[in-house]
Amino acid sequence: MWLLFHRNAKTKVVRGGESFVETCPECGKRARFDEVEVSESFGVFFVDLIDDKERMFRCSACGDVFDRREPAKPAPAAPPAKSARELERERAAEEARRFAAEVRRREVAEAKANRIEDELAELKKRLGR
Numbered sequence: 001m002w003l004l005f006h007r008n009a010k011t012k013v014v015r016g017g018e019s020f021v022e023t024c025p026e027c028g029k030r031a032r033f034d035e036v037e038v039s040e041s042f043g044v045f046f047v048d049l050i051d052d053k054e055r056m057f058r059c060s061a062c063g064d065v066f067d068r069r070e071p072a073k074p075a076p077a078a079p080p081a082k083s084a085r086e087l088e089r090e091r092a093a094e095e096a097r098r099f100a101a102e103v104r105r106r107e108v109a110e111a112k113a114n115r116i117e118d119e120l121a122e123l124k125k126r127l128g129r
């Protein structure tokens with residue numbers, strides 16, 4: 001990501017600094033960019049933006065100075081690690097759900113069996129008459 005830092009800022013090429021050819025986002029020319037030190041203060045507004053660790057690059061064609069920053073990457077949204085207690089609680093909840101389902105299944109089966117028995121009893125009664 002390129003950020004236009006300052007037009008025609010007073011700069012000094014960093015000795016042994018980085019140098020590369022890139023298409024300038026301002027003048028559109030394929031030009032050499034040299035790592036520079038900005039040797040001028042730009043007033044209160046810019047002071048906060050200038051960081052010793054930030055490197056500026058100057059287009060050799062138009063002289064514009066850019067701050068080449070890596071786009072801020074959002075921290076990977078890692079799922080929060082579950083504590084042993086949470087895992088245990090989840091396991092217990094899952095077991096309870098399974099147990100409840102099993103109970104329900106048995107109830108239904110029993111009800112069905114009872115109904116069949118009732119029907120059989122009813123049938124026997126009728127046949128017995």
Ligand SMILES: [Zn+2]
Pocket residue numbers: 024025026027028029031059060061062063064
């Ligand atoms: Zn340029």
